[in-house]
């Protein structure tokens with residue numbers, strides 16, 4: 001299987017820089033996807049989210065919970081952030097998730113994926129971290145979005161779009177204007193050539 005990824009972000013009204021940031025690290029056989037929402041919005045939020053993403057890029061092969069904890073220490077001098085990580089193993093067909101604060105995950109899959117983020121703010125105080133693992137199959141879609149996207153939407157309504165279009169459409173149609181809105185979509189495909 002291969003993972004196709006699409007990302008979209010809409011900056012909060014009145015700001016010039018996004019306080020959300022997404023990161024994607026491909027290190028076969030897996031892909032690591034991170035999303036951080038710096039507390040509030042604007043430059044200080046951006047600083048926290050960016051510090052999280054740089055740390056994740058440099059320590060991508062660590063186990064998810066350790067990676068989150070390490071990132072939390074790394075961004076302790078910033079405002080802090082809500083943040084989540086998804087690792088998808090393309091050869092094993094498996095997904096692992098761990099997160100802190102208000103990042104949402106949605107999926108289209110035959111497997112139910114009951115996940116939750118730990119309470120707290122990464123970089124400040126975090127309750128006990130947890131990670132969750134689920135099997136995945138071709139055709140599955142998993143996404144992360146920040147709380148600037150209203151979470152009540154039905155992902156199935158977007159399923160015919162490619163990942164880039166899907167991320168863009170979800171942000172366009174469900175963003176809240178007063179916060180940064182970011183969506184990262186991962187779609188599993190068969191490894192057959194297009």
Ligand SMILES: [Mn+2]
Pocket residue numbers: 037040146147148179180
């Ligand atoms: Mn937010």
